[in-house]
Amino acid sequence: MDPMSIAIEPVKELLDAQTYIWNHIYSYLSLMALKCAIQLGIPDAIQKHGRPMTLVELGTSLSFHPNKALSLGQLMRLLVHSNFFSKQLLSSSEEAFELTLKSQLLLKDHPFSLVPFVLMVLDPIFVESSHYLSSWFQNDDDTPFHTAHRKSLWECISCVPEFNKLFNDAMASDTQFVVNLLISSDEFKGLWEGVESLVDVGGGNGTMAKAIAKLFPELRCAVFDLPHVVQELTGYGKNLIYFGGGMFKAIPPAQAVLLKWILHNWSDEDCIKILERCKEAIPSKEIGGKIIIINMVVENNNENNIPDYLYSQLLLVLQVMNITTGGKERTEEEWRKLFISAGLNDYKIFRNIGSRSVIEVYTLNFLDACDIRKIFHC
Secondary structure (H helix, E strand, O other): OOHHHOOOOOHHHHHHHHHHHHHHHOHHHHHHHHHHHHHHOHHHHHHHHOOOEEHHHHHHHOOOOHHHHHHHHHHHHHHHHOOOEEEEEOOOOOEEEEEOHHHHOOOOOOOOOOHHHHHHHOOHHHHHHHHHHHHHHOOOOOOHHHHHHOOOHHHHHHHOHHHHHHHHHHHHHHHHHHHHHHOOOHHHHHOOOOOOEEEEEOOOOOHHHHHHHHHOOOOEEEEEEOHHHHOOOOOOOOOEEEEEOOOOOOOOOOOEEEEEOOHHHOOHHHHHHHHHHHHHHOOOHHHOOEEEEEEOEEOOOOOOOOOOOHHHHHHHHHHHHHHOOOOOOEEHHHHHHHHHHOOOOEEEEEEEEOOEEEEEEEOOOOOOHHHHHHOOOO
16 A cells, blocks of 8 residues: 555644554553562552651662663663552652552552562463464354363363462452452442352362451351362361362252352353352342352443443453353343343342452242251251
8 A cells, every 4th residue: 555645644643543552552561560569569668667668778778780770771661650569759769669558458468469460361371372362263162262272261270280279369350359348339339138058169279258257247248169178178167168069960958149259251052051050059138148249340431420440341351252162251231131031020230349249149939947057967
C-alpha cells in the first residue's frame, strides 16, 4: 500500500496512536518490574526501614551490586509512575521512596498480602500460554494452556511440584484476602444468620471455612474437596471438619453450601451438574437453605454504576479462557440461566468485593434436617 494514498491524519493524533500502542506493547515490562520488586523484597525492605528509603539505603539493605545503582533508580521510577511507591525529596536533596497502599499489599507478612497470587499469575508456566492464543484459535486444542504445555492446567499442577505449591499458595492468599474483607462486612455476616451448618465445596486447606468458623463458633463447618487435597488435614476447633469426595457425584448435606471461585472453571453443562448436587444437599429457602457463590458477575458497560472494575473483569475473562476447558466468567443473565437450568428458584447478588460478587441462591426443595446433621455426627 502506498503510504501517500492513506489519508493524512493530524500529527498529534498519529503520535497519540503510536504512544497508545507503545504503552500496551511495553506494558509487560511494568508487570515484570512489579515481579522483580517482590522477588528482591523491596516493599519489605522499606517497611522494615521504618521511613522513606534512599536508593543507596535500599541497595545496601538488599546487598545489590554497586554497579546496579543507576538501574535500581530506573526500576523505582517506573514503579513510582505505576503508583506502587511514592517518592519524596529529603532535606539532603536525595530521593527517598515509601510504600503506598498498593505496595503494602505486596508485603509478604501483610494479612491481605497478594504476593503469592502475583507470583503465580506472572510465573512463566502461566505467561507462556498467552503466546499461543492465536495458534489456539486455529487448532482444536482445549485451551491455549494445553497448546503451550501439551497438558491441562490441572495436569500441570499435579506433575510440577513447584507450580503446585505456587498455585495452592496463590489460592490460599486470594481466599485470605477475600475473607478478611467479607468478615468485616455486615452484609456478608447477615448471610449466615440462622445458618447452623455449612459445607465449603472445593475449600482447599480450609482458609475460608476457618475464618467463618472462628467468626461464628456455633456454625458447624465442613470443607469438601478431592481426597488427596484434604487427606492430611485435620479439624479446626470443634466446628470444622474435612471430607474428601467429588462434587459431581454428591455433596455432603448442610444448610448452606459455599462455592468460592469454583464455577468459573467449568462449562455451563458442568456447572449445572454441580449446582444440581448443591441443590440436593440443602433444604428449602423457607428453612434457611442456600447456596453462596463467590465469583465474578461480568458487568455490561458498567451499568450498575460501581467503580470501574470492568477492565479487570475483561482481563479475567481472557485468563479463564486461556486456562480452562469450557470455563468462563459470566454475566448476570448467564448466571440466571444456570440457576434456572439447575432447578434453583431465586437469587440475590451482593456486589461488594471489587470485581467479584457474592451470589445467594435458593431452592424450594426440602431436605430433612436430620440428613444435614448426619455429616456432623449429631
